[in-house]
Amino acid sequence: MSHFEPTIIAFLCNWCSYAGADLSGTSRYKYPANIKALRVMCSGRVNPLMIVQAFRAGADGVVISGCHPGDCHYSQGNYFTRRRFILFRKFLEFLGIDPERVVLSWVSASEGKRFADLMEELTDKIRNLGPLKNFTPLETEARGEINDS
Amino acid sequence: MNLFSLKEAAKQALSQTEVNFVIGYTKGSYGFRVAPFFAQNEAEVEKLFFSPLCDLSLVNYLSLEKNTPLEKFGKSPEQKIGIFVRGCDSRAINQILSEKGIIREELIIIGIPCHGVIDIKKLEARFPGVLDQARAEEEDGKYTICFGDKSFAIKKEDILSDKCKHCAYPTPLIYDLLIDGKVEGKDDRYEDIKPQEEATLGEKEEFWKNEFSRCIRCYACRNACPLCYCENCILERLSPQWVKRSVNPTENVIYHLSRAFHLAGRCAGCGECERVCPVNLPLMLLNRKLEKDVKSLFNFTPGIDSEQKQFLTTYDLKDSEEFIL
Amino acid sequence: MEKFILPKEKLIDFLKALESYDLFAPVRKEEVTVFAQVNKIDGTTFDFKNQPLTPKGIMFPQTESLFTFDTKTYAMNDSAMTPKKQRVMFGLRPCDARSFLILDPVFKQDYPDPYYLEKRTATILIGINCSEPFTNCFCTSVGGSPASQEGLDLLFIELPNSYFVEVISPQGKTIVEEASSLLSSASPEEEKIKDEIVQAVKEKIKRNIETKHLPEKIEKIFENPIWKDLAFKCIGCGICTYTCPTCYCFDIQDEVLKGGGKRQRIWDSCMFKEYTLHASGHNPRPTRAERLRNRIYHKFKQNIDKYGVAGCVGCGRCISFCPVNEDLIENLMKIKKL
Numbered sequence: 121m122s123h124f125e126p127t128i129i130a131f132l133c134n135w136c137s138y139a140g141a142d143l144s145g146t147s148r149y150k151y152p153a154n155i156k157a158l159r160v161m162c163s164g165r166v167n168p169l170m171i172v173q174a175f176r177a178g179a180d181g182v183v184i185s186g187c188h189p190g191d192c193h194y195s196q197g198n199y200f201t202r203r204r205f206i207l208f209r210k211f212l213e214f215l216g217i218d219p220e221r222v223v224l225s226w227v228s229a230s231e232g233k234r235f236a237d238l239m240e241e242l243t244d245k246i247r248n249l250g251p252l253k254n255f256t257p258l259e260t261e262a263r264g265e266i267n268d269s
Numbered sequence: 270m271n272l273f274s275l276k277e278a279a280k281q282a283l284s285q286t287e288v289n290f291v292i293g294y295t296k297g298s299y300g301f302r303v304a305p306f307f308a309q310n311e312a313e314v315e316k317l318f319f320s321p322l323c324d325l326s327l328v329n330y331l332s333l334e335k336n337t338p339l340e341k342f343g344k345s346p347e348q349k350i351g352i353f354v355r356g357c358d359s360r361a362i363n364q365i366l367s368e369k370g371i372i373r374e375e376l377i378i379i380g381i382p383c384h385g386v387i388d389i390k391k392l393e394a395r396f397p398g399v400l401d402q403a404r405a406e407e408e409d410g411k412y413t414i415c416f417g418d419k420s421f422a423i424k425k426e427d428i429l430s431d432k433c434k435h436c437a438y439p440t441p442l443i444y445d446l447l448i449d450g451k452v453e454g455k456d457d458r459y460e461d462i463k464p465q466e467e468a469t470l471g472e473k474e475e476f477w478k479n480e481f482s483r484c485i486r487c488y489a490c491r492n493a494c495p496l497c498y499c500e501n502c503i504l505e506r507l508s509p510q511w512v513k514r515s516v517n518p519t520e521n522v523i524y525h526l527s528r529a530f531h532l533a534g535r536c537a538g539c540g541e542c543e544r545v546c547p548v549n550l551p552l553m554l555l556n557r558k559l560e561k562d563v564k565s566l567f568n569f570t571p572g573i574d575s576e577q578k579q580f581l582t583t584y585d586l587k588d589s590e591e592f593i594l
Numbered sequence: 595m596e597k598f599i600l601p602k603e604k605l606i607d608f609l610k611a612l613e614s615y616d617l618f619a620p621v622r623k624e625e626v627t628v629f630a631q632v633n634k635i636d637g638t639t640f641d642f643k644n645q646p647l648t649p650k651g652i653m654f655p656q657t658e659s660l661f662t663f664d665t666k667t668y669a670m671n672d673s674a675m676t677p678k679k680q681r682v683m684f685g686l687r688p689c690d691a692r693s694f695l696i697l698d699p700v701f702k703q704d705y706p707d708p709y710y711l712e713k714r715t716a717t718i719l720i721g722i723n724c725s726e727p728f729t730n731c732f733c734t735s736v737g738g739s740p741a742s743q744e745g746l747d748l749l750f751i752e753l754p755n756s757y758f759v760e761v762i763s764p765q766g767k768t769i770v771e772e773a774s775s776l777l778s779s780a781s782p783e784e785e786k787i788k789d790e791i792v793q794a795v796k797e798k799i800k801r802n803i804e805t806k807h808l809p810e811k812i813e814k815i816f817e818n819p820i821w822k823d824l825a826f827k828c829i830g831c832g833i834c835t836y837t838c839p840t841c842y843c844f845d846i847q848d849e850v851l852k853g854g855g856k857r858q859r860i861w862d863s864c865m866f867k868e869y870t871l872h873a874s875g876h877n878p879r880p881t882r883a884e885r886l887r888n889r890i891y892h893k894f895k896q897n898i899d900k901y902g903v904a905g906c907v908g909c910g911r912c913i914s915f916c917p918v919n920e921d922l923i924e925n926l927m928k929i930k931k932l
Binding site (some may be wrong): 297298299303304305306325333397398480487491493507514515517541544547548 | 623624626628647656657727728729730800827830832833835836837845847849858860866868913915917918919921924
Binding site for chain 1 (some may be wrong): 465466470471472473474475476477478503511517518519522523526527529530533555558559562563566567580581582584586588589590591592593594
């Protein structure tokens with residue numbers, strides 16, 4: 121039986137989280153290669169529908185990471201992120217998508233080790249949850265295996 | 270319902286020079302149907318009426334006629350529109366006003382306190398094939414339905430629209446003229462979505478996949494919604510393409526998820542989406558869930574005040590952090 | 595024309611005898627009736643009482659993959675094009691069968707469309723007459739009838755205890771031969787009962803409109819302001835198109851995914867604003883008035899000019915499903931009065 125390795129998309133805000141991820145790299149703290157980093161300027165830029173697109177494209181989990189509240193480079197971006205994602209997560213649950221697959225975290229630029237630990241924890245959690253079954257992955261569709269009905 | 274005052278109100282609105290038409294209801298072309306009607310003069314006002322059969326929302330025509338959303342440096346209105354609104358319609362108008370989609374001065378709002386409307390699909394299922402124009406009256410918790418030479422008394426809750434069963438705002442919250450006395454709202458506990466909320470994750474997924482396999486992506490829900498008035502709707506954009514045009518259960522989930530979330534904290538609960546759907550999808554479940562969460566998490570109800578700020582463009586320093594790592 | 599009798603209680607056996615075919619019939623799916631492939635046949639499978647959503651999807655699916663491609667090659671979608679088994683559509687109302695006669699020239703004439711044609715030639719159409727018209731039926735006004743044979747291979751007409759089976763084409767004969775043990779020859783008395791029933795249903799259709807001189811009338815009123823009055827109610831939703839058995843407009847979009855993709859054909863509607871939206875931003879049909887005018891023109895004038903038959907079978911679905919009571923018959927009456 122093949123071993124399942126989840127794919128996790130990470131939206132990292134440029135000023136804090138991405139820098140934090142960078143720091144974990146330069147400090148040689150390893151975090152799993154399952155995490156695919158996507159740099160955005162602010163966590164507030166992330167449209168909830170991007171999460172849906174990520175799942176559609178084959179991701180099994182999504183993490184959005186921003187600056188700690190009060191420290192946002194753009195003053196308020198992360199407050200909006202917070203509001204948006206509390207609601208969106210509950211909504212995804214209502215539709216039958218496990219909310220544990222969508223994670224929001226605050227990671228500052230100096231928290232290299234914390235970032236690595238968080239990502240390790242998250243990968244383990246998603247690995248245990250298994251692959252996402254709610255959406256037909258695009259490759260399956262491309263191979264014509266989906267019944268378009 | 271004082272039909273005379275209703276028609277007088279419409280005539281009063283039309284008497285203003287800037288008002289070209291009053292949007293109201295008229296008897297439909299067959300059976301239990303009711304149609305929207307644009308009355309342009311006093312003679313046409315005579316065709317307007319209101320009854321429990323008036324199940325459709327007229328607010329949609331504001332966006333169709335008035336080119337909402339407003340241009341950036343919107344001109345002052347040269348033309349005004351008169352419109353009949355029920356409770357839910359008034360909340361939709363309030364919400365559009367608060368989003369600056371339309372200017373208050375462009376509207377003459379004739380408010381009709383609503384005792385609830387009939388779900389025409391339920392009537393058509395009870396009496397299939399009825400072509401004679403029907404009438405409906407309400408009294409003492411019963412509806413009297415007449416068509417041809419027949420008359421039936423039906424208990425109100427048997428054919429009342431589901432959306433009216435928990436309506437907390439039946440009296441219009443914004444109006445220029447109010448017909449009849451105010452109606453008490455109900456205490457909405459969101460009981461209708463409880464079974465869905467309490468289902469397991471697997472059951473939820475199964476339920477929605479099953480429902481959305483029926484969706485034919487006719488876009489009627491989007492077109493009928495008074496609050497879906499974006500010039501460049503996200504559901505039809507090609508670059509970037511958020512929702513593919515293919516019709517299969519996965520894309521359908523994404524379509525409805527996207528549309529419902531774009532209405533989070535904006536939905537006025539008029540139920541048009543569910544009413545117009547040709548395959549009877551339970552779309553109001555999605556909107557009700559979001560309405561409940563927005564209310565309990567952020568203490569925000571859309572459409573109460575035409576000046577209120579939107580909940581997604583504001584924040585509270587004390588917003589919940591419960592799931593954040 | 596050969597005529598047979600099938601007792602009502604033998605209907606299920608008749609359908610089971612067609613096991614070498616893929617069977618499509620009207621079934622109840624939650625709260626709506628659709629034409630779908632049927633795998634399990636018993637007394638509860640079928641819904642012959644309610645009007646199904648359009649059956650055109652059996653020949654012309656809403657979403658159809660034309661071919662897949664990647665950076666090196668492409669492959670035609672053979673499975674979508676050529677059905678693996680011969681197919682039978684059972685339970686078609688005569689109006690819906692006529693709709694295929696209106697769709698066939700569209701997919702045959704200018705450029706033969708293999709995706710439609712291969713499915714069409716592989717499908718045998720078995721119709722059932724209407725015993726009661728649906729609410730907004732007006733088939734008799736557009737050249738149809740509740741027991742019309744047009745487009746069908748076999749027609750079942752419901753008698754009190756049996757079905758009167760009319761064999762219309764050689765394919766219909768093949769079916770009858772496969773189930774010959776269940777059928778008996780029809781007697782002249784039974785034929786008389788059938789004729790009476792058919793005549794009685796025609797008289798039950800309450801909505802009528804004389805359409806003979808409509809094309810000439812429509813041609814004269816292109817610039818008439820009446821179109822604005824007719825279209826003010828319309829919200830441009832597309833339900834009329836998606837439930838119409840003769841509408842055939844489609845869009846083709848490439849869905850590209852990770853270095854490969856597929857070309858999809860999907861239903862489109864001329865009632866959508868972006869249907870005629872040019873790349874420049876100009877839209878020759880900017881308001882609902884122009885789009886409604888186009889719809890009526892297309893169905894009641896252009897179709898007649900090009901293919902000799904009106905693009906409407908009088909099923910009334912557009913009237914029943916329209917959320918704002920845009921009534922085609924009412925609109926045509928207003929046009930005639932001009």
